[in-house]
Amino acid sequence: MSDLEFILFLVPPILAVLTILNLFKRKHKFQNLPPGDMGWPFLGETIGYLRPYSATTIGDFMQDHISRYGKIFKSNLFGEPTIVSADAGLNRYILQNEGRLFECNYPRSIGGILGKWSMLVQVGQMHRDMRMISLNFLSNARLRNQLLSEVEKHTVLVLGPWKQDSVVCAQDEAKKFTFNFMAEHIMSLQPGNPETEKLKKEYITFMKGVVSAPLNFPGTAYRKALQSRSTILGFIERKMEERRKEMNRNENDLLGWVLKNSNLSKEQILDLLLSLLFAGHETSSVAIALSIFFLESCPAAVQRLTEEHLEISRAKKQSGETELNWDDYKKMEFTQCVINETLRLGNVVRFLHRKAVKDVRYKGYDIPCGWKVLPVISAAHLDPSLFDRPHDFDPWRWQNAEESPSGKGGIPGTSSTTKSSNNFMPFGGGPRLCAGSELAKLEMAIFIHYLVLNFHWKLAAPDQAFAYPYVDFPNALPITIQHRSSNKLNHHIPTPNSSY
Numbered sequence: 190m191s192d193l194e195f196i197l198f199l200v201p202p203i204l205a206v207l208t209i210l211n212l213f214k215r216k217h218k219f220q221n222l223p224p225g226d227m228g229w230p231f232l233g234e235t236i237g238y239l240r241p242y243s244a245t246t247i248g249d250f251m252q253d254h255i256s257r258y259g260k261i262f263k264s265n266l267f268g269e270p271t272i273v274s275a276d277a278g279l280n281r282y283i284l285q286n287e288g289r290l291f292e293c294n295y296p297r298s299i300g301g302i303l304g305k306w307s308m309l310v311q312v313g314q315m316h317r318d319m320r321m322i323s324l325n326f327l328s329n330a331r332l333r334n335q336l337l338s339e340v341e342k343h344t345v346l347v348l349g350p351w352k353q354d355s356v357v358c359a360q361d362e363a364k365k366f367t368f369n370f371m372a373e374h375i376m377s378l379q380p381g382n383p384e385t386e387k388l389k390k391e392y393i394t395f396m397k398g399v400v401s402a403p404l405n406f407p408g409t410a411y412r413k414a415l416q417s418r419s420t421i422l423g424f425i426e427r428k429m430e431e432r433r434k435e436m437n438r439n440e441n442d443l444l445g446w447v448l449k450n451s452n453l454s455k456e457q458i459l460d461l462l463l464s465l466l467f468a469g470h471e472t473s474s475v476a477i478a479l480s481i482f483f484l485e486s487c488p489a490a491v492q493r494l495t496e497e498h499l500e501i502s503r504a505k506k507q508s509g510e511t512e513l514n515w516d517d518y519k520k521m522e523f524t525q526c527v528i529n530e531t532l533r534l535g536n537v538v539r540f541l542h543r544k545a546v547k548d549v550r551y552k553g554y555d556i557p558c559g560w561k562v563l564p565v566i567s568a569a570h571l572d573p574s575l576f577d578r579p580h581d582f583d584p585w586r587w588q589n590a591e592e593s594p595s596g597k598g599g600i601p602g603t604s605s606t607t608k609s610s611n612n613f614m615p616f617g618g619g620p621r622l623c624a625g626s627e628l629a630k631l632e633m634a635i636f637i638h639y640l641v642l643n644f645h646w647k648l649a650a651p652d653q654a655f656a657y658p659y660v661d662f663p664n665a666l667p668i669t670i671q672h673r674s675s676n677k678l679n680h681h682i683p684t685p686n687s688s689y
């Protein structure tokens with residue numbers, strides 16, 4: 190046997206030993222994975238995780254797993270090994286270390302349908318560029334000077350036709366409101382216009398696919414949604430061409446703005462517009478429906494809201510103004526408590542999709558590089574150690590202690606105020622914090638203003654919010670409408686002259 194042959198003969202066993210050592214090392218390195226059950230091969234525990242449950246709870250799956258394993262556990266979800274976190278501290282840590290230790294990682298089906306350029310799936314520089322465009326477009330100056338009055342206009346358009354003793358589906362009405370507003374804001378589509386209505390229809394099909402299983406076969410919701418996606422994109426593209434031809438470009442909408450102020454390609458603009466329509470419409474409409482639902486069973490909060498808005502309305506009457514302005518909005522303090530409480534208890538967005546891009550150690554647990562990480566942001570909001578009686582709708586918990594019947598909201602001299610607002614993350618956090626959070630709160634406040642000043646409402650049939658895990662009212666929240674018997678209101682809804 191020559192030296193060479195001898196060496197060649199030795200290579201395989203040495204490699205084998207090295208591999209085993211390496212495996213051992215890796216195993217050793219990750220010996221402190223969080224506890225948990227990896228479930229069935231491939232499917233893992235996905236079915237249990239996605240089983241619908243009441244939106245004001247964390248659901249049986251989380252409940253069982255947290256009591257068995259604690260707030261951080263491992264599982265196998267969406268076909269990947271996953272760390273699930275119901276731990277507020279870890280959730281904050283994940284969101285704040287975006288791009289360093291963790292990275293946004295939505296399932297491929299979401300990218301397939303929202304588009305590969307959607308800012309919800311983009312990471313790194315491209316994400317930062319697109320985010321900058323969205324933030325510019327949703328800036329405080331624009332909210333004050335332009336969006337407030339557009340929000341007001343669309344609120345009145347939706348609430349105006351509500352008739353005495355009629356039953357309306359509050360969720361559908363809220364969707365109409367946010368869709369019309371976003372469509373006008375993004376590409377100047379007018380409510381009631383046939384092309385707007387057509388787009389709305391396509392969009393509904395599209396939405397069904399976003400939340401369905403990503404099975405691309407004829408007849409599936411996902412396949413139909415992909416078709417709707419191309420119809421919608423074709424529509425936006427035509428708008429873009431029209432806009433390019435116009436001499437006098439309208440830069441008041443997002444389309445005009447990106448055409449002028451960015452170097453994005455056509456594909457990028459299409460995906461950006463579609464994702465903004467999606468991000469801005471689905472979420473805030475559900476939030477509005479949730480507030481209508483929670484307030485219906487909390488007359489004391491409606492009473493307090495009515496006082497607040499009557500006062501604003503009276504002051505406007507005295508000064509002879511009609512349209513709401515930023516100062517009026519800033520006076521809606523209790524309304525902000527109702528908004529926070531609605532988002533805390535209703536949890537429009539329940540969890541986020543992330544991936545570890547480095548080996549991470551947290552509170553003694555190992556999170557291996559490449560594993561999926563799901564921060565369940567809703568879990569902290571319903572955690573009795575962070576919020577007193579977390580299942581009660583109690584807007585007062587957000588006020589100062591004098592009026593606070595419960596909640597670790599604001600007892601002077603304790604640090605609990607910061608404790609709970611630190612753990613309150615309905616809009617996510619870190620470099621991907623919701624770009625539309627201020628707009629969403631503005632939409633809710635203005636809608637609530639006109640709602641409480643003009644109507645009483647009662648559930649017309651039983652309904653409640655479910656997490657599928659996207660939040661939805663199975664019966665679209667039917668309510669019976671009564672007009673408030675008060676002609677003294679300045680801020681009653683003007684009779685719609687141009688109905689649509």
Ligand code: HEM
Nearest residue numbers: 320468469472473476537538541616617621623624625629
């Ligand atoms: C109550 C209503 C809303 C809730 C609860 C909500 C929640 C969220 C959450 C949790 C995220 C973070 C996603 C992640 O980190 O993976 C997010 C991102 C985002 N939201 Fe909202 N959102 C709402 C309304 C809106 C509105 C009205 C708009 C605007 C038009 C909007 C635009 C966006 C955008 C553009 C992002 C992506 C930000 C980025 O990746 O940098 N959202 N939203």
Ligand SMILES: *[C@@H]1O[C@H](CO)[C@@H](O)[C@H](O)[C@H]1NC(C)=O
Nearest residue numbers: 318322447449450451452453
């Ligand atoms: C777009 O590209 C041009 C030339 O490449 C550059 O001068 C301009 O600053 C860019 N604009 C933006 C918003 O990136």
Ligand SMILES: *[C@@H]1O[C@H](CO)[C@@H](O)[C@H](O)[C@H]1NC(C)=O
Nearest residue numbers: 522525526529587588610613
């Ligand atoms: C609502 O929550 C936010 C945190 O998202 C906090 O900054 C704000 O002060 C809260 N509002 C009220 C009225 O407590």
